Amino acid sequence: MLVLVLLHAVVAAVVLSATRLRGTVAAALGIAVFAATAVTAALQGIGSDVPATQSWDWVPDLGLQLTTRLDGFAVVMVLLVSVIGAIVLAYSASYFEPGPTRVRFTGLFIAFAGAMTGLVAAADLFTMFVFWELTSVCSFLLIGLNDRSASARNAALRALLVTGAGGLCLLAAVILLQVAVGTTDLAELGSRSPAGAMVTTAAVLALTGAFTKSAQFPFHFWLPGAMAAPTPVSAYLHSATMVKAGIVLMARLAPVFGDLAVWRWLVVVCGGTTMVLGGLRAMRQTDAKLLLAHSTVSQLGFLTILVGLGIPGATYAGVAHLVAHAVFKAGLFLGVGAIDHATGTRDIRRFSGLGREMPQLAVMMGLAAASMAGVIPLLGFATKEKALVALLDADAGAATVVALVAVIGGSVLSTAYSMRLMRGLFATDHRVIDPEHVHHAPGGWLVVPVGLFTVASLLGGLLADAVGGWLQAPARSLDGVEHSSLHLWPGLNLALGISLAIVAVGAVIGWRVPDEVAASPVRVSGEQIFQRLFDGLLTGSKRITVVTQSGSLLAYLAVVMAIVAGVLVAAIVTDPLAGFDELTWSDGWMQLVVAAFAVVFAAAVIAVRERFVAALLIGGVGFACAVLFALYGAPDLALTQILVETLTIVVFLLVLRQMPRGFDAPPAWAPRVVRVVISAGVGITVAAFAVMVSAARTAPSVGETYAELSLPEAGGKNIVNVILVDFRGFDTLGEITVLGTAALGVTNLVRMARRRRRTASDAATAAAVAEAELS
Amino acid sequence: MNASLVVVIAVLFGTGTYLLLQRTLTRIVLGVGLLGNGVNVLILATSSRAGDVPLVGRDDTTDSVPQALILTAIVIGFAITAFLLALAWRNWTIDGDDAVEDDVEDRRVAKARQRVVTDVPDHEDVTP
Numbered sequence: 070m071l072v073l074v075l076l077h078a079v080v081a082a083v084v085l086s087a088t089r090l091r092g093t094v095a096a097a098l099g100i101a102v103f104a105a106t107a108v109t110a111a112l113q114g115i116g117s118d119v120p121a122t123q124s125w126d127w128v129p130d131l132g133l134q135l136t137t138r139l140d141g142f143a144v145v146m147v148l149l150v151s152v153i154g155a156i157v158l159a160y161s162a163s164y165f166e167p168g169p170t171r172v173r174f175t176g177l178f179i180a181f182a183g184a185m186t187g188l189v190a191a192a193d194l195f196t197m198f199v200f201w202e203l204t205s206v207c208s209f210l211l212i213g214l215n216d217r218s219a220s221a222r223n224a225a226l227r228a229l230l231v232t233g234a235g236g237l238c239l240l241a242a243v244i245l246l247q248v249a250v251g252t253t254d255l256a257e258l259g260s261r262s263p264a265g266a267m268v269t270t271a272a273v274l275a276l277t278g279a280f281t282k283s284a285q286f287p288f289h290f291w292l293p294g295a296m297a298a299p300t301p302v303s304a305y306l307h308s309a310t311m312v313k314a315g316i317v318l319m320a321r322l323a324p325v326f327g328d329l330a331v332w333r334w335l336v337v338v339c340g341g342t343t344m345v346l347g348g349l350r351a352m353r354q355t356d357a358k359l360l361l362a363h364s365t366v367s368q369l370g371f372l373t374i375l376v377g378l379g380i381p382g383a384t385y386a387g388v389a390h391l392v393a394h395a396v397f398k399a400g401l402f403l404g405v406g407a408i409d410h411a412t413g414t415r416d417i418r419r420f421s422g423l424g425r426e427m428p429q430l431a432v433m434m435g436l437a438a439a440s441m442a443g444v445i446p447l448l449g450f451a452t453k454e455k456a457l458v459a460l461l462d463a464d465a466g467a468a469t470v471v472a473l474v475a476v477i478g479g480s481v482l483s484t485a486y487s488m489r490l491m492r493g494l495f496a497t498d499h500r501v502i503d504p505e506h507v508h509h510a511p512g513g514w515l516v517v518p519v520g521l522f523t524v525a526s527l528l529g530g531l532l533a534d535a536v537g538g539w540l541q542a543p544a545r546s547l548d549g550v551e552h553s554s555l556h557l558w559p560g561l562n563l564a565l566g567i568s569l570a571i572v573a574v575g576a577v578i579g580w581r582v583p584d585e586v587a588a589s590p591v592r593v594s595g596e597q598i599f600q601r602l603f604d605g606l607l608t609g610s611k612r613i614t615v616v617t618q619s620g621s622l623l624a625y626l627a628v629v630m631a632i633v634a635g636v637l638v639a640a641i642v643t644d645p646l647a648g649f650d651e652l653t654w655s656d657g658w659m660q661l662v663v664a665a666f667a668v669v670f671a672a673a674v675i676a677v678r679e680r681f682v683a684a685l686l687i688g689g690v691g692f693a694c695a696v697l698f699a700l701y702g703a704p705d706l707a708l709t710q711i712l713v714e715t716l717t718i719v720v721f722l723l724v725l726r727q728m729p730r731g732f733d734a735p736p737a738w739a740p741r742v743v744r745v746v747i748s749a750g751v752g753i754t755v756a757a758f759a760v761m762v763s764a765a766r767t768a769p770s771v772g773e774t775y776a777e778l779s780l781p782e783a784g785g786k787n788i789v790n791v792i793l794v795d796f797r798g799f800d801t802l803g804e805i806t807v808l809g810t811a812a813l814g815v816t817n818l819v820r821m822a823r824r825r826r827r828t829a830s831d832a833a834t835a836a837a838v839a840e841a842e843l844s
Numbered sequence: 845m846n847a848s849l850v851v852v853i854a855v856l857f858g859t860g861t862y863l864l865l866q867r868t869l870t871r872i873v874l875g876v877g878l879l880g881n882g883v884n885v886l887i888l889a890t891s892s893r894a895g896d897v898p899l900v901g902r903d904d905t906t907d908s909v910p911q912a913l914i915l916t917a918i919v920i921g922f923a924i925t926a927f928l929l930a931l932a933w934r935n936w937t938i939d940g941d942d943a944v945e946d947d948v949e950d951r952r953v954a955k956a957r958q959r960v961v962t963d964v965p966d967h968e969d970v971t972p
Contacts, residue, residue: 618950619946619950620946620947620948620949620950621946621947622944622946622947623865623866623867623944626864626865627865630861630864630865648845651845652845652846652847652850653845653846653847654846654847654848655846655847655848655849656846656894660846660848660849660894661848664848664849664851664852665848667852667855667856668851668852668855671855671856671859671878672855672859674859674863674874674878675859675862675863680870683870683871683874684874687874687877687878690856690877690878690881691877691881694881694884694885697849697852697885698884698888698914700894701888701889701894701906702894702895702896702897702898702905702906703888703897703898703906703911703914704897705911705915706884706888706911706914706915706918709915709918709919710918713918713919713921713922716922717877717922717925717926720925720926720929721929724929724930724932724933725870727933727936728870728932728933728936728942732868732870732871739865744862744865745862747861747865748858748859748861748862748865749858751857751858751861752853752854752855752856752857752858752859752861753854753858755853755854755857755882755886756850756851756853756854756857759845759850759853759886759889759890760845760850762890763845763889763890764845770891770892770907770909771909772898772907772908772909772910775908775909776898776900776905776908779900780900785900786899786900786901787898787899787900788898788899788900788908789898789908789911789912789915792908792909792912793912793915793916797912800916801916804916804919804920807920807923808919808920808923810923811923811924811926811927812923812926814927814930815926815927815930818927818930818931818933818934819930819933819934821934822933822934822937822938
C-alpha cells in the first residue's frame with residue numbers, strides 16, 4: 070500500500086509540474102493509479118485472514134515508522150476512495166473547461182486521494198496523523214482552487230484552520246498515548262485496554278480531532294463553507310472521503326475507548342446535535358448544493374453516533390451506512406453539478422418542470438435521494454434499518470436512548486430534505502415565474518457517473534443480504550465481533566415500523582413546508598462565531614503588539630529594569646531579613662571615606678548638565694571603585710580598573726570634544742516620577758538582595774581548588790592571574806574577541822561618520838564653485 | 845557584608861538606572877558605566893569577606909574566582925563604553941544631536957487600524 074501511496078504522490082507531482090499536459094491525459098493517469106490501487110487492495114485484502122502489512126522506517130532512531138495494514142475495513146475504505154475517485158475524475162474531465170485549472174485540479178485531486186488512501190490504511194495513529202495532515206493541506210488547496218474568489222479563499226482558510234487545529238489535537242493524543250501506553254499501533258492499543266487520566270485525555274483529544282475533520286457540532290460550519298469548491302471537489306472530498314477521515318478515526322478507536330463515559334456522551338451529544346442541526350439547516354437552504362452540504366453534516370452526525378458508540382451492532386451498521394452514504398451522496402452531488410452545468414443555476418426556487426426536460430437525471434437522482442431518505446428497497450433503507458435495530462437492542466443506558474431519539478429525529482429530517490430537494494429540482498411549480506431551462510444538454514460523462522452511483526445504491530439495496538455479507542469482515546476487523554447481515558426485508562418488527570413512520574412523516578414535512586418559511590435567515594451560525602473569534606484573535610494580538618511594542622527603547626529598558634526589581638523583590642520576600650544580622654558598618658574608616666566619595670560622584674553625574682563634567686565625574690566613580698577593590702584585597706582589579714578608567718576618560722574626551730558642551734533636554738518619554746521610582750526601586754532591591762546573597766553561601770568556593778592547584782599545575786602564585794591566563798584561558802580568549810569586535814565596530818562607525826562629513830563638505834564646496842561661476 | 849558597600853551598590857544601581865532611562869545617548873552611556881561599576885562591587889562584596897590578597901601561601905584571603913570574573917567584566921565594560929560612545933558620536937554627526945528616537949515603524953503599526961486578513965482585496969469574484 071505504501072508503494073501505491075507513493076505512486077499517487079509521484080503522479081500528482083508529475084501532473085502538477087507538467088502544466089502543458091492535456092487534461093484528459095492527466096485524468097487518465099489519475100484513473101490508472103486509482104484502478105491499480107483498487108485492484109491491489111482487493112487482491113491483497115479480500116479473502117486473506119492475515120492483513121497485508123507494510124512498513125517503512127522513517128526515523129529509526131526515534132522509532133518513527135509509517136505502517137499500513139490492509140484489514141477488512143481498510144480494504145472497504147481504499148475501494149471507496151479509489152473507485153469513487155476514478156468516477157469523479159472521469160466526471161471532472163467534462164465538468165471543467167480545458168485549461169491549467171483543470172490540470173491543477175487533477176494533480177491536487179490525485180495527491181489528495183493518495184493521502185486519503187494512506188490515512189484509511191494506516192496501522193498506527195502516528196501514520197494516520199501524517200496522512201491526516203496531508204489531507205488537510207490538499208483539501209485547503211482544492212477548496213481554494215478558484216483562487217480569485219475571496220469567498221473560496223476564506224472558506225479554504227477556515228477549513229484549514231479548523232481541521233488543522235483538530236490535527237494538533239490528534240497529535241497531542243498520539244503523543245499522550247505513546248507516553249502512557251507505549252504504543253500507537255491500533256491493534257496493540259486495543260489489546261492492551263489502556264486506562265487512566267492520561268488515556269482519557271488522549272481519547273477526548275483524538276475525538277476532538279475526529280469532530281473537526283468530520284464536521285461535527287460545534288466544528289460543523291466549515292463544511293458548508295467548503296462548498297465554494299467546484300462540484301467534483303465537493304462530491305469527492307466533502308461527501309465521500311475527507312470528512313470520512315474522522316469517522317475512520319472514531320471507528321478505529323471506539324473499540325478501545327468506547328466504554329469511557331466521556332467518550333460515549335461526547336459522541337452521542339455532539340453526533341446527535343449535528344444530525345438534527347444539519348437536518349434543520351438543510352431544510353432552510355435554497356441552493357441545492359448547500360442543501361446537500363448540510364445533509365452531509367447531518368449524515369456525518371448519524372455515522373458518528375453509529376461508529377463512535379462502539380456497540381457491535383451499531384459499528385456494523387455504521388460501516389454499512391458509511392458505504393451507502395458515500396455512494397448516494399456522490400451521485401447526488403454529481404447530479405446537481407450536471408444540472409448546474411446545464412441550466413446555470415442551483416437555486417431550487419428557479420426550477421419548474423425540469424423533471425420533464427431531464428427525465429433520466431430526474432430518475433437517477435430520485436433513486437439516490439430515496440436511498441438518502443431510507444426508502445425501501447434501496448441501500449440506505451437497509452443500513453438505516455440495521456442502525457435502528459442495533460440502537461433498539463443496545464443496553465448501554467441513557468446514552469443509547471438519547472442516540473435513538475436523535476437518530477429518529479434526524480432521519481425524519483433526512484427524508485424531509487430529500488423530498489424538498491427532489492421537489493425543488495424536478496417538480497412542476499406554477500408559482501415559479503420564468504423558470505430556468507436546460508441551455509445545453511449535459512454531456513454523457515456528466516450523467517453516466519450519476520447513473521453508476523444510482524445503480525450501486527439500487528443494487529446494494531436489492532442485494533442487501535449479499536452486500537451485507539461482504540461488509541461483515543470489515544466490521545469484524547474493527548471490533549472482532551461477528552455481526553448479523555443486512556436484510557432487504559427484515560421482517561415485521563419495531564424497527565421496520567419506526568422506519569416506515571420516519572419516511573411517511575418526513576415526506577409530508579418535506580412536501581408541505583413552504584419555501585418562504587424554510588428559507589428564513591439563520592440567527593446564529595457557527596460561521597459567524599468563528600469569524601468573530603478569528604477577528605478577535607487578530608485585533609487582540611494587534612492590541613498586545615501595540616502595548617508591548619511601543620517602539621521606544623526607553624520604555625523597553627524601563628520594563629526590563631522594573632522586572633529586575635520585581636524579580637528581586639520576589640526573591641527577597643521569601644526571607645526578608647536574611648543576612649542583616651551579619652551586617653557591619655565598614656571594614657575601616659578608609660573604606661567609609663572612599664565609599665562616600667563614590668556615592669557623591671555618582672549622585673553628581675545625574676545632576677550635572679555638562680558633558681565634560683559628567684565624564685570626569687564618572688571617571689571619579691571608577692577610581693573610587695578601584696580604591697575600594699584595593700582595600701578589599703583585590704589589587705589586580707584595582708590596577709586594571711585604574712588603567713581602564715584612564716582609557717575611558719581619554720575616549721570620552723576624544724568624542725565629547727566634538728559634541729556640544731551641554732545636554733540639550735529632549736522631551737522626556739515618561740514623567741520624572743516614574744523614572745525616579747523605577748531607579749530607586751532597582752537600587753534598593755539590588756542592595757537588599759546583596760545583603761541576602763552574601764549570607765546565602767552553602768558550599769565552599771571553587772576558588773579553594775584553584776588555590777591548591779595554582780602552583781603545582783600552572784606554576785603561578787597569583788591565583789587570579791593563573792585563573793585568567795591558564796585555568797580559564799579560553800574565557801580570556803573570548804574576552805579578547807569581544808574587545809576586537811568592539812574595536813572593529815568603533816573604527817567603522819568613526820570612518821563612516823568622517824566620510825559622510827567629507828562628502829557633505831565637498832558638496833558644499835562644489836555648490837559654492839558653481840555659484841561663483843554662474844555669477 | 846558591610847553597610848558602606850551596600851550603600852555604594854544601591855546608589856550606583858539607582859543612578860545608573862536613572863541615566864539609562866534618558867533620551868540622550870551620552871547619558872545612557874554614562875548610566876551603563878555606573879551600572880557596570882555597581883555590578884562589579886556587588887559581585888566582589890557578596891562573594892567573600894574582605895581579606896588578604898589571593899596569593900599562594902597567604903592565609904585568610906579573599907575569593908579568587910569572583911576577582912577573575914570582575915577583571916573580565918571591567919575590560920568588556922570598557923569595550924561597551926567605547927562602542928556606545930562611537931554610536932553616540934555617529935548619531936550626532938547625522939542628526940546633530942544624540943537623542944534616542946522612537947522606532948517609527950512600530951509607531952505606524954500601533955496607529956494602523958485596518959483589518960489584516962478578512963479584508964483582502966478581491967480581484968474578480970468568479971463563482972465556480
